[in-house]
Amino acid sequence: MAQLSYVSGSVGLITLQNPPVNVLSAATRQGIMESMKKALNDPKVKSVVICGQNGVFCAGADIKEFGPNISGPSIVPLIYDIEVANKPVVAAIEGSALGGGLELALTCHYRIAHSKTRLGLPEVTLGLLPGAGGTQLLPRLIGIPASLELITTGRHITAAEALQLGLVDHVTQSDTVDSAVKFALSVEGEPLDSRRISKRPCPHLPDLDAVFEAVMQKVRQKFYGAIAPIACVQAVRAAATLPFSEGMKREQQLMSTLFTSGQARALQYSFFAQRAVGRWSMPSGASWNTSKARPVHRAAVLGLGTMGRGITVALAQAGVSVVAVEIQEKQLNEAREHVYATLERGAQQSGVSPSCANITYSHDIQAVADVDLVIEAVLEDLSLKEKVFQQLSAICKPGTLLCSNTSSLDLNCLASQTKNPELVVGMHFFAPAHVMKLLEVVYGSKSSPEAVATAMQLGKKMGKISVAVGNCRGFVGNRMLKPYIEQSYFLLEEGATPELVDKALEEFGFPMGVFRMSDLSGLDVGWRVRKEDGLAEPVGTSGQITRLRGGRRYSPLGDILCEHGRFGQKTGLGWYQYGRPGGRVAKSDPWVFNLLEEYRARLGLTARPIDQQEVLERCLYSLINEGLCILEEGFASSPEDIDVIYVFGYGWPKHRGGPMFYASMVGLATVLERLDHYYRSNPDVPSLKPCKLLRQLVASGSPPVHKWKEITKKIQNRL
Numbered sequence: 001m002a003q004l005s006y007v008s009g010s011v012g013l014i015t016l017q018n019p020p021v022n023v024l025s026a027a028t029r030q031g032i033m034e035s036m037k038k039a040l041n042d043p044k045v046k047s048v049v050i051c052g053q054n055g056v057f058c059a060g061a062d063i064k065e066f067g068p069n070i071s072g073p074s075i076v077p078l079i080y081d082i083e084v085a086n087k088p089v090v091a092a093i094e095g096s097a098l099g100g101g102l103e104l105a106l107t108c109h110y111r112i113a114h115s116k117t118r119l120g121l122p123e124v125t126l127g128l129l130p131g132a133g134g135t136q137l138l139p140r141l142i143g144i145p146a147s148l149e150l151i152t153t154g155r156h157i158t159a160a161e162a163l164q165l166g167l168v169d170h171v172t173q174s175d176t177v178d179s180a181v182k183f184a185l186s187v188e189g190e191p192l193d194s195r196r197i198s199k200r201p202c203p204h205l206p207d208l209d210a211v212f213e214a215v216m217q218k219v220r221q222k223f224y225g226a227i228a229p230i231a232c233v234q235a236v237r238a239a240a241t242l243p244f245s246e247g248m249k250r251e252q253q254l255m256s257t258l259f260t261s262g263q264a265r266a267l268q269y270s271f272f273a274q275r276a277v278g279r280w281s282m283p284s285g286a287s288w289n290t291s292k293a294r295p296v297h298r299a300a301v302l303g304l305g306t307m308g309r310g311i312t313v314a315l316a317q318a319g320v321s322v323v324a325v326e327i328q329e330k331q332l333n334e335a336r337e338h339v340y341a342t343l344e345r346g347a348q349q350s351g352v353s354p355s356c357a358n359i360t361y362s363h364d365i366q367a368v369a370d371v372d373l374v375i376e377a378v379l380e381d382l383s384l385k386e387k388v389f390q391q392l393s394a395i396c397k398p399g400t401l402l403c404s405n406t407s408s409l410d411l412n413c414l415a416s417q418t419k420n421p422e423l424v425v426g427m428h429f430f431a432p433a434h435v436m437k438l439l440e441v442v443y444g445s446k447s448s449p450e451a452v453a454t455a456m457q458l459g460k461k462m463g464k465i466s467v468a469v470g471n472c473r474g475f476v477g478n479r480m481l482k483p484y485i486e487q488s489y490f491l492l493e494e495g496a497t498p499e500l501v502d503k504a505l506e507e508f509g510f511p512m513g514v515f516r517m518s519d520l521s522g523l524d525v526g527w528r529v530r531k532e533d534g535l536a537e538p539v540g541t542s543g544q545i546t547r548l549r550g551g552r553r554y555s556p557l558g559d560i561l562c563e564h565g566r567f568g569q570k571t572g573l574g575w576y577q578y579g580r581p582g583g584r585v586a587k588s589d590p591w592v593f594n595l596l597e598e599y600r601a602r603l604g605l606t607a608r609p610i611d612q613q614e615v616l617e618r619c620l621y622s623l624i625n626e627g628l629c630i631l632e633e634g635f636a637s638s639p640e641d642i643d644v645i646y647v648f649g650y651g652w653p654k655h656r657g658g659p660m661f662y663a664s665m666v667g668l669a670t671v672l673e674r675l676d677h678y679y680r681s682n683p684d685v686p687s688l689k690p691c692k693l694l695r696q697l698v699a700s701g702s703p704p705v706h707k708w709k710e711i712t713k714k715i716q717n718r719l
């Protein structure tokens, strides 16, 4: 796991050998310790170089080993031995130096990095802090403000930035190990005291208290409810105020609290879940490792409204050449300007040149004739989309993949309009499409595995976390949103206010509660769907209000708002008031309170006190129940798929893992008991009826999320 070899006569070369990313597993730690000892005891060795095999230095501690029974030598004394070594130790950094990997490099006396290396201390994203001395060493090397920023965000930086910050000593474009060996030879025999970071004082910072106070406030706001960023700030403060050994003790104290926290478990689960969704499968048995993606060099986007523009930007930024089509001349020109400005802004932020040259614009659908893939993003109207798919099928060259960005329509209907339904898949982006990480890749009953593989690969190229899901109403994300929103309306009927519901959800960790979120997305969208479904009926001021539709409880409150032209932020009025159309700041609106009072009075409903616990249970457990139904029916292949969708597309707080993980943390038996309880008092609300899978999981002893598959497989109704 770590190999010592001898090069250039006097250099001991220690190579970490733990593919794919040389994590510091117990065996690797043992290997480094033994190799170091051997090299230091060997009189022939005058200097040491540490590198990683296959072009990767080290991605840090092995997250899979985290838990109560971690074995092998611990990291802290191991890397301490390196710092106190009496021979110069040089880190030859390439690929990645992250977490414990960067901490390992920090205890070396010199750091040589390849120009393409990424460095960082991302422990905070795993619910931890850099607990192998990182919080004490980094501030001594690069100062407190830069350290606070890197440690609290976990951001990866380039070698160039690392050089600028003083984190590395030299950046090379050529062979990293060769450069490091030459460098090691050049410093053999030189004094090392000044190279030991732990011996340095932390650079002085005037207004220390004010700086830490400001950072703490920022962190509490930005990472609401997350404990690791706070602990990171506290640990860096220890570096600024305590001697090194005391600071190390503080770091360990804070780390041990984080290490066993539920948040760390959730975030580490999420790390692996993000990777697991790439190993997709379909009910037919086809999967990522049996299906080959086609190359997509040229793609078309059809319809340049908000979604189409965002998708165009995302494709161009991924280096795909784009044909952007919009039949309305005015909209086309606006889109061209908008896309250009967005790409320019993105280029300024990232420091790379904009990709405008990759885009051609047309108002003629014939322009898509020779592309490899089309993403349709026209209005969410079935008959319009069906017509578009007929046209695409006739125009495009054979084999072109036809994708729809629909968020709600039946993909099979669109596929049935084409000559090759196997080439049709959904690519459901989230607004703004060039920013949001999530992509639902939707397979219909005839989609070929190759088509799914191609959409998944394109999503990856666009920097998305892509999740393959089946074609049910609303797919996974929006389908689960439905009972969540429904419960929030029922809570209003029973006595809650939008403020009360939103507060509970925001304190849980959502960036926006359900009502603020609905105002942002536009209340008219759901209204149109409800009207199409025959649910929303005009109420007016004196009309009869019915709260039962098709035998199910129904709340027309959302429809009533829309009848008053209150569509949310875009009209300046929704569940809140925004001052003006397009306003962003939500203020309570007495009009809404009056409406609720009148509504309850008309229906003879008595408002009762509703607490945050009830809001969370009803909104979240009904959403979780729907997620379990989706798993049961096979429209998602694993709980990880659902959790990734919710964290990256719907603002589910990252440190709570996702709805499925959260349910397992709360206890499936508790979720079942509470759903049973609410269903008993609301037998006309089917989404509160616990699904079969939930009962089965509880009957099987509530296994951890990664074991659910064994049970879902048994009861899945295949698509």
Ligand SMILES: CC/C=C\C/C=C/C(=O)SCCNC(=O)CCNC(=O)[C@H](O)C(C)(C)COP(=O)(O)OP(=O)(O)OC[C@H]1O[C@@H](n2cnc3c(N)ncnc32)[C@H](O)[C@@H]1OP(=O)(O)O
Binding pocket: 020, 021, 023, 059, 060, 061, 062, 063, 064, 075, 096, 098, 099, 100, 101, 122, 123, 126, 128, 129, 130, 131, 132, 272, 275, 276
């Ligand atoms: C006791 C604690 C003491 C000290 C504190 C130290 C704490 C730490 O060091 S925590 C770990 C900090 N490091 C990270 O957070 C880095 C995580 N890894 C990455 O960001 C990326 O994997 C990468 C940039 C290193 C490489 O990216 P890419 O090339 O896209 O590959 P993958 O992400 O798909 O990874 C490949 C493969 O490796 C697994 N893996 C990556 N890092 C780790 C890790 N630190 N521990 C365990 N496994 C790791 C990853 O899961 C992939 O495998 P699977 O596809 O099987 O999941």
